[in-house]
Amino acid sequence: MARTRIKDILSGGTTGARYKVCGWVRTRRDSKGGFSFIELNDGSCMENLQLIADAQTADYEGTVLRLQPGCSLEVEGLLQASPGKGQRVELKVEALRVFGWADPEHYPLQKKRHSFEFLRTIAHLRPRTNTFGAVARVRNAVSHAIHTFFQERGFLYVHTPIITGSDCEGAGDLFHITTFDLGAVPIEEGRVDFSEDFFGQPANLTVSGQLEAEIYALALGDVYTFGPTFRAENSNTSRHLAEFWMVEPEMAFCELEGDMDLAVEFLQYLFRHVLDHCRGDLEFFNRFIDQSVIGTLETLATQDFERLSYTEAIEILSKSGEEFEFPVAWGTDLQSEHERYLCEKTFKKPVILTDYPKTIKPFYMKLNPDGKTVRAMDVLVPKIGEIIGGSQREDDYDTLLQRIEESGLHVDDYWWYLDLRRFGSTPHAGFGLGLERLVQFITGMGNIRDVIPFPRTPGNLNF
Incomplete structure (x- = not known):
């Protein structure tokens, strides 16, 4: 049987x-x-x-x-x-x-409530609890829906490298990898001689598959990548992980408006899918974790998204009379409290902000005619703020070269990326969405460490 x-x-x-x-x-x-x-x-x-x-x-x-x-x-x-x-x-x-058999004197999951902090210490057993079983099923459903969404629209799934020699974001928060014996690193003229390392040059874990995805978008049209990424940011908050999964679509012959349209369609598709396929799990989260989970998803699945510029947002925040922890000023990055204020109090709906100052965004974003802002967009939702970040990519060779130099990056590391602007360049755009932050939003879970099977955070490499 x-x-x-x-x-x-x-x-x-x-x-x-x-x-x-x-x-x-x-x-x-x-x-x-x-x-x-x-x-x-x-x-x-x-x-x-x-x-x-x-x-x-x-x-x-x-x-x-x-x-x-x-x-x-x-x-x-x-x-x-x-x-x-x-x-x-x-x-x-x-x-x-x-x-x-399971010895009742030693089996830690007896019939009582356990704190999430305790359950992180037994990550090999916590999937057997109601909460983490439900998280796993929602995560699975979202992952399936991501692939289905793009496959139904003719996108090609591209596998981009986990090991890279470049820094996509230019922020420097990279995990460096090496085969050197750290007690006997070869030194040449006072510097590490990477020519003797495995790859013959410095190597890092990737922070994004975007740059490589652009290669395929500028040959095959619409593509997406979905895999693990790594940030060596020493942040121990409830919203940060050192290892997490990112989905990154990239579209040729696409400008910022099309990028925003796809982002909205994508999010609403995922929300509807989870509502349709994980109802029992969502009812559990709605009862025990956050009583607004289902109502929020049902509203966002059909609600229009407000669109305005970063400059307009700064003006609204400056005139709000709200006492923010972080000051608001043009040229500074918005914090979660600012993003949530716009969604929850000003517009009472999701918001897409565009045209950020170039000084707070990566080098690859397309420069606006004003020379001060870039064709960037962030999708903000209630409760967490930014859930998607994207942009139209710079498709002009000279402008991109200048932006790389301004960012203090080594031009030689991006020769191939510049080549894409020399041979049949087109307008193209894309965005990135962190799977864990999305699952955290859907489930209402308070800590991002509880929506990934084995969290990697500063000081923690268990399991």
């Missing part, structure tokens, strides 16, 4: 039919009448399947009555209507096999 997922049994199982299920025991309680109720979960959905085992079950006392939370089982039985409250059906056990 083939194994059936609990999700499929609970959503469409046939009473009177026999099923085989596998999973982990959540609870067991025994009746004075000589039978036991076992709650089994296999991770396919939030709900448990109730098993009924009576004294006629083989080795009832030696097996069933020894079951504890965490034990893994294979069960065969007859599905029947449940007379009890809280479940439509239950499985009458006919055969039960224990794959793995």
Whole structure:
């Protein structure tokens, strides 16, 4: 008999039919009448399947009555209507096999609430909890929807390198990699001699696949990359990770307006997908984490996005009378408190800001005719602020060269990127969205470390 997922049994199982299920025991309680109720979960959905085992079950006392939370089982039985409250059906056990026992004195996930801080210390077991099982299912659904969205629109999925010799953002927050014995690094004229290293030059973990995605966009049209990226920013906040996943579409023959249109369509598609496919998990988050989760997603899935320039936003914030922690001034980057004020108090809807000062944006963004601002855009949503950042890319060779030099980067590292502006350059644009920040927004989880399976943060490399 083939194994059936609990999700499929609970959503469409046939009473009177026999099923085989596998999973982990959540609870067991025994009746004075000589039978036991076992709650089994296999991770396919939030709900448990109730098993009924009576004294006629083989080795009832030696097996069933020894079951504890965490034990893994294979069960065969007859599905029947449940007379009890809280479940439509239950499985009458006919055969039960224990794959793995869990000692109740040492198994840390007993039937009580555990803090998220504690659960981070047992990341190998926390997916068995309701919260982290739900996070994993939402993350999976969002990842699937990302690929579906772009594939349905003819985008090509491009795998960009994790190891790179360039700095896409020009911020310098890079993880450097080497095969050198750090106790005997070769030095030539007072500097590290990277010619003897594995790649023969300095190498880093990538902060973005964008630059390489542009290569393929300027040959094949519309592409996207979706993979891990790394930032060596020494930030221990609830919104930052050292390793996270980014989706980055890149479109040839596209200017900023088309980039913004795609970003809105993309977000609303993802919100609708999660509402349609993760309802049970969202109801859990709505009940126990953030009571506005479902309402927010339903509103944003259909709501228009306000569009205004960075300069207009600065004027609104300056005249707001609000006492911000960080001062507002033209030429400074907006903080989360500023972005949220615009979304939650000024417009009461998502906002797209455009045309930022060139001094606070990367070198690759297209310079506006005023020479002071670039064709950048940030999509802001309530609760968190920026969720997408993008731009039209600089497609003029001379301007790009000047921007690289102004940013203090080594021109030789970007010879190939400049070449794209010499041979058939076109207007092109794209954006980046961090998967973890999106999942954090969808679920209402307070810390980004709880929406990635194994968080990498300053001082933490466990699991």
